[in-house]
Amino acid sequence: MATPWRTAWITGASTGIGRELALALAGSGVKVAASARTADRLAELAQIAPGVAPLPLDVADRAAMAQAARGIAGTLGPIDLAIFNAGIWEPMSSRNFSSATAGRSMAINYMGVVNGIEAVLPGMIERGSGHIAMVASVAGYRGLPPTAAYGPTKAAVINLAETLRDDFAARGITVTVICPGYVETPMTARNKFPMPFIIPAEDAARRIIRGLAKRKFEIAFPWQLVALMKLGRILPYPLFFWYARTFLAPPRRK
Ligand SMILES: NC(=O)c1ccc[n+]([C@@H]2O[C@H](COP(=O)([O-])OP(=O)(O)OC[C@H]3O[C@@H](n4cnc5c(N)ncnc54)[C@H](OP(=O)(O)O)[C@@H]3O)[C@@H](O)[C@H]2O)c1
Structure with missing residues (x-):
């Protein structure tokens, strides 16, 4: 598939969705900088796909992210496409409620994205383009x-993506938010609960790249789970809590 990008940066590229995205983009001729913490997995990926440049880092490290963006621009060229994908999933409820767990998740899943945007934004604003x-x-x-x-x-x-979309569009920068349902990756491999409509990571990457090429604001899949979850979003609270207990939440343990 022909793609509109020359240089992409993907975080969380050592396994799962990010790895499949790196393979697919590199396979269609994009120069891909692949980041994650585990350097040897990134090195293996670069061996399989010569278009991939490994760039190990921790997305929670703001300075490392800024340095990486400068490094990519200097070696591979201006970053056309940045996919901030790195994430962790730690179940938390009343049984194990912990600020340490919440903080770790926020530092990686949210601040990792913010650090990435801060790192690529000046170059994209200067060029008046980017995704x-x-x-x-x-x-x-x-x-x-x-x-x-x-x-x-x-x-x-x-919420961040919604906030930035029109603001960044005025500067020539496209914003996309990707909302997958269940995808077969190391992240979901340890889940013990049923995962309806789960799809392979390769399929997820294909859907994401197709949506990105169309410059969609939201890429959400599979439609069955998206429809169930979006219905939950518009229901008033009393109905929503019943709906969630009945149709959405994994069975509760005592
Ligand atoms: N799988 C699903 O069903 C599903 C559904 C919805 C959304 N998602 C989201 O999709 C994204 C990818 O998940 P996945 O399913 O592909 O999971 P995965 O296979 O566990 O991949 C997560 C990636 O993030 C990297 N990562 C974790 N912490 C990092 C950090 N501090 N700095 C840099 N890289 C870090 C991991 O590599 P290292 O450990 O080597 O750093 C790995 O490359 C995540 O944001 C996840 O929340 C997944």
């Missing part, structure tokens, strides 16, 4: 147990 995509989740549409640490980070990413 920033942030990976949220259908879990950000409404609060559901046991996502007390994860859900708020994804709701924050969705």
Whole structure:
């Protein structure tokens, strides 16, 4: 598939959705800077896909993110497309409520995106073009147990994207928010609850790239889970809590 980008930066590219995105984009001729914490997985990826340049870092490290963006621009060229995808999922509820867990999730899932935007924005503003995509989740549409640490980070990413869309568009920069349902990756491999409509990571990457090429604001899939979750978003609270208990939340443990 021909793509409109020359240089892309993907965070969370060592496994799962990010890795598939890196492989697919590199396969269609895009120069891809691939970031995650685990350097050896990124090195393996670069061996399979010569268009991938490994760039290990922690997205929670603001200075490292800024340095990476400058480095990519200097070596691979101006960043046309930045996909801030790195994330962690730690179930949290009344059984294990912890500010440390919530803080870790926010530092990576939300501040990791913010750090990335801060790093690429000056170059994109200067050129009057660029595409920033942030990976949220259908879990950000409404609060559901046991996502007390994860859900708020994804709701924050969705809100951030909504906030920035028109502002950045006026400067020639496209904003996309990506809301996947369940995808087969190391993140979901340890879930014990049913994951309806789950799709392979390769399929998720295909859908994301198709949506990005169309410069969509929101890329959400699969439609069945998106429809269930979006219905939950428009229901008034008493109806929503019944609906969530009945149709959306994983079975509760005592
Ligand atoms: N799988 C799903 O069902 C699903 C559904 C909705 C949304 N999502 C979102 O999609 C994104 C990708 O998830 P995935 O399912 O592909 O999970 P995954 O396979 O666990 O991948 C997560 C990626 O993020 C990286 N990462 C984690 N913490 C990082 C940090 N501090 N700095 C840099 N990189 C970091 C991981 O690499 P290192 O550990 O090496 O750093 C890995 O490359 C996440 O934002 C997730 O919330 C996933």
